[in-house]
Amino acid sequence: MTARPRLALVGDRSDRVPAHGKLHELIPHFGVEVDWLPSATVTEVIADYDGIWVVPGSPYADQSNVLHAIRTARTRDIPYLGTCGGFQHALIEYTRNVLGIHDAEDVQYDADAGTPLIVPLSCSLVGETAPLHFSPGSRLASVYPGCESTVETYHCKYGLNPAYVDAILASSLHISGWDSEKAPRAIELPDHPFFIGTLFQPELSSSPADVHPLIEAFLAAVTRRSQQSL
Template sequence: MKKKIALLGEYTPTFKPHIFTTTAIQHSCSLLSIDIDGDWVSTDDISDSLFDIYSGIWVAPGSPYKSMEKTLWAIQYARENGIPCFGTCGGFQHFIIEYARNILGFEDAQHAEYDPYASKLFISQLDCSLAGREMTLNFIAESQIATIYGALNAVERYYCNFGVNPEFIPLLKSNSLNITGSDSEGEVRVIELPSHPFFIGTLFVPQAQSTPEAPHPLVTAFLKAVFNY
């Protein structure tokens, strides 16, 4: 039976990160000689049957989503059940919220894009927008991300205006979630769960760098995990 992944987000055909997401899957499938379909699923349409249909989820850029709660449920289910789960840009941000609520116990953990006046803003507006910028990243040695890249640094592109609130970074570091990538300013840009087959979130948009000649290694690693799930 053909494997499928759910691309969770509000698909906009003119939004470049969404175009890049679809084409990056094609690039990596071609490299791996596998056939995996990526279906766009509105977050408002997420249901209990999601994982009866899909072998992995990619929480895509383009928040705010129509349903934060359904998105967080899907992330939690994938995290707890070892289902490959990839989050880029807005997806990364929602990984943080899900983890803060369900692992760290902050039931009121919030995202500034949804509620800018919440008291527990784990995701806050960046002082300087990263939209359209390319920046150098540094990876922790022997982390999953470093292994996938085969390097300790890379240059990646961003499309976001929100990131991890520095106030809560010590809490995030104190538990099982690993912060394994940062930019030249030391800000959190990659998170991963090392005990999980594939649970990686990036604030940057790796799919933007994928080409037919050089599929992005992160997308390729995610699709490998889906294929082997």
């Protein structure tokens, strides 16, 4: 019997996080083996998974372990999806370890951070829906064939500090989704098998009978990696 692909959900489960309850409903329909890993339990074995999804719920109990999971996905070509907190922490990991800005931080962890990379949004997106515009030719755009934009569901108060947008734009980490005011809402690594972070939460607009196309695309990448490793 062929083993099913293995997916790690990284995050500290809480009834206060709407995405966590929604994921509980969706997981039986993913068609992969899923382990939910609290941030404190992430170890080197994270590299053994076929996919890593850092789920909402920032600030995490162990930020360093979450960043380790993201770096593992990035450097070992493991399919990665980060939603809300997973988007924010993908930015932190990349800025620290690739751009060399070692004090890049989310102000939820350190209000006096030398490089406040993740800061409160000018307008809270808790419980909001908003337009999302794609960068042409991006992997994210390919998830929505024939569309230049869509409407997505958010539940977030923090995002990328506008002061650091140009640094990201000059890097190999592409901003692939924008809101109507040109604020970044999604990022990706084009040369990676699958590495996407979104401030929006596709799990919130999914149902067991209608899983969001971004999640489906991610699960397909997880399955491909599993098959390639056989």
